[in-house]
Amino acid sequence: LAAGVxxxxxxxxxxxxxxLQNTLHTPGLGNGAQALVSLVFMVLLAVSAYWLGRLVSLGxxxxxxxxxxxxxxxxxxxxxxxxxxxxxxxxxLVLEWPQFFYHPPAITAxxxxxxxxxxxxxxIVLDRYTSSDVLGQQxxxxxxxxxxxxxxxxxxxxxxxxxNYPYTTMSIASTMDADYLNDIVGSFSTKPEQTVVxxxxxxxxxxVAQKFKDLGYKYTLIGNWYETSNSSGLxxxxxxxxxxxxxxxxxxxxxNFPKNFLTQGPFWRFxxxxxxxxxxxxxxxxxxxxxxxxxxxxxxxxDVAAKPSGGRFIFAHILVPHDPYFFNADGSPxxxxxxxxxxxxxxxxxxxxxxxxxxxxxxxxxxxxxxxSGKAVVVLQSDEGPYxxxxxxxxxxxxxAGEISNGDMRKWTDASxxxxxxNLAAYHIPAADFSTQADAADSVNVFRLVFNTYFGTxxxxxxxxxxxxxxxRGRSELFADITPRLTGQPSPEACRVDGSVKE
Numbered sequence: 001l002a003a004g005v006x007x008x009x010x011x012x013x014x015x016x017x018x019x020l021q022n023t024l025h026t027p028g029l030g031n032g033a034q035a036l037v038s039l040v041f042m043v044l045l046a047v048s049a050y051w052l053g054r055l056v057s058l059g060x061x062x063x064x065x066x067x068x069x070x071x072x073x074x075x076x077x078x079x080x081x082x083x084x085x086x087x088x089x090x091x092x093l094v095l096e097w098p099q100f101f102y103h104p105p106a107i108t109a110x111x112x113x114x115x116x117x118x119x120x121x122x123x124i125v126l127d128r129y130t131s132s133d134v135l136g137q138q139x140x141x142x143x144x145x146x147x148x149x150x151x152x153x154x155x156x157x158x159x160x161x162x163x164n165y166p167y168t169t170m171s172i173a174s175t176m177d178a179d180y181l182n183d184i185v186g187s188f189s190t191k192p193e194q195t196v197v198x199x200x201x202x203x204x205x206x207x208v209a210q211k212f213k214d215l216g217y218k219y220t221l222i223g224n225w226y227e228t229s230n231s232s233g234l235x236x237x238x239x240x241x242x243x244x245x246x247x248x249x250x251x252x253x254x255x256n257f258p259k260n261f262l263t264q265g266p267f268w269r270f271x272x273x274x275x276x277x278x279x280x281x282x283x284x285x286x287x288x289x290x291x292x293x294x295x296x297x298x299x300x301x302x303d304v305a306a307k308p309s310g311g312r313f314i315f316a317h318i319l320v321p322h323d324p325y326f327f328n329a330d331g332s333p334x335x336x337x338x339x340x341x342x343x344x345x346x347x348x349x350x351x352x353x354x355x356x357x358x359x360x361x362x363x364x365x366x367x368x369x370x371x372x373s374g375k376a377v378v379v380l381q382s383d384e385g386p387y388x389x390x391x392x393x394x395x396x397x398x399x400x401a402g403e404i405s406n407g408d409m410r411k412w413t414d415a416s417x418x419x420x421x422x423n424l425a426a427y428h429i430p431a432a433d434f435s436t437q438a439d440a441a442d443s444v445n446v447f448r449l450v451f452n453t454y455f456g457t458x459x460x461x462x463x464x465x466x467x468x469x470x471x472x473r474g475r476s477e478l479f480a481d482i483t484p485r486l487t488g489q490p491s492p493e494a495c496r497v498d499g500s501v502k503e
Contacts, residue, residue, distance in 0.1 A: 122378045130382065139347055161443075223239070440461045466486050
């Protein structure tokens with residue numbers, strides 16, 4: 001019984017976390033408040049469970065002693081469940097508390113020039129889109145049609161590019177910071193309890209976005225349910241269509257945690273029906289499936305491109321070709337979208353989504369180019385490649401949960417590392433020639449290149465360093481240098497084995 005209550009409570013608490021973060025709309029305060037409220041609720045529920053047991057025992061006093069003892073035992077078990085959870089939670093809060101309130105350092109380099117017409121700058125992330133080299137070598141797929149299209153629009157492309165970090169949160173964070181995550185690694189990598197919150201904070205409070213705003217730009221966010229890109233206090237304009245619950249006529253955007261809690265619970269059918277008094281919504285739930293969300297994001301990019309060009313920084317995070325694999329190559333729905341080989345081999349499902357998003361991006365990038373008369377800066381990247389456990393032919397018997405949670409990525413095969421770190425990398429920076437982009441256009445340096453080229457900031461370019469998890473996501477701020485495994489070359493002296501970079 002105690003275990004069942006514990007599981008139900010943890011499920012409910014996960015929903016509370018997501019609801020609270022989206023309600024407060026302040027990432028730092030939101031995460032800190034989540035931790036504090038969790039602690040308060042834990043204490044209240046422990047006390048409530050104890051008194052519930054006492055009341056049940058009083059109500060059963062007229063029964064024989066064994067029944068009363070059972071009632072007391074139930075109350076004690078409930079109380080013990082929450083108390084046992086309280087101790088590690090309280091300890092984790094003490095250890096993790098500074099991480100909840102992390103703020104990334106600003107880009108302090110001053111602009112010395114400014115173009116008369118500030119070009120739009122697009123940062124478009126296609127989630128889990130691996131490099132063209134990996135697509136050819138491990139998937140047998142020739143991506144030259146899309147690459148040639150990009151070249152025809154004047155894009156510089158790198159078919160063998162890699163991400164500097166292995167997963168979404170830290171990968172996007174480093175690009176939106178225009179820096180390696182030295183500050184986070186130095187502050188938290190030795191802590192016994194670690195969390196990805198500082199990475200999300202770095203994206204929400206992006207130094208790159210703030211620098212553009214300081215230069216007179218407006219910031220547009222095209223986001224989704226994922227915590228990395230679900231909100232930003234810096235955004236002047238936000239496009240987001242994800243699951244929304246309305247309470248007393250006030251909409252609350254839900255991320256994945258509360259969505260799963262609601263849709264998998266026993267009251268889902270009742271909640272989905274909603275309740276209104278006239279036009280006033282007492283409660284209502286709109287459940288947008290991933291297909292709807294993807295179409296909305298793509299259409300939002302088209303709508304943004306159609307607006308008057310100039311002076312805008314646009315960040316769009318598109319969860320394709322990320323699984324589930326809802327799209328066939330022609331855009332038709334895939335009836336078997338799960339990350340398995342039901343219906344068709346999983347690699348074909350993945351390639352179907354690659355081909356689908358290629359076709360969509362051709363249309364969108366053409367529109368951006370036309371609307372801006374070829375002046376818009378476009379950073380088209382992925383944040384990570386797909387999971388080798390899901391798409392690789394052989395992964396040494398390690399399951400996906402082990403890969404994420406506690407695996408040492410240094411033990412992966414070279415092919416698996418190439419797949420996971422493979423990066424779509426295409427850049428349209430009209431004022432920078434291709435030789436300059438070949439030297440400086442990569443995940444961590446590309447916005448340094450943009451600021452230097454258009455605003456004369458003089459930011460130094462950083463060496464190419466690539467970092468993996470030596471102890472899984474359980475130590476989310478601890479990294480190890482794997483640069484030679486990906487490049488075949490010795491690590492630059494600046495790449496430190498502790499996951500930091502000496503500038």
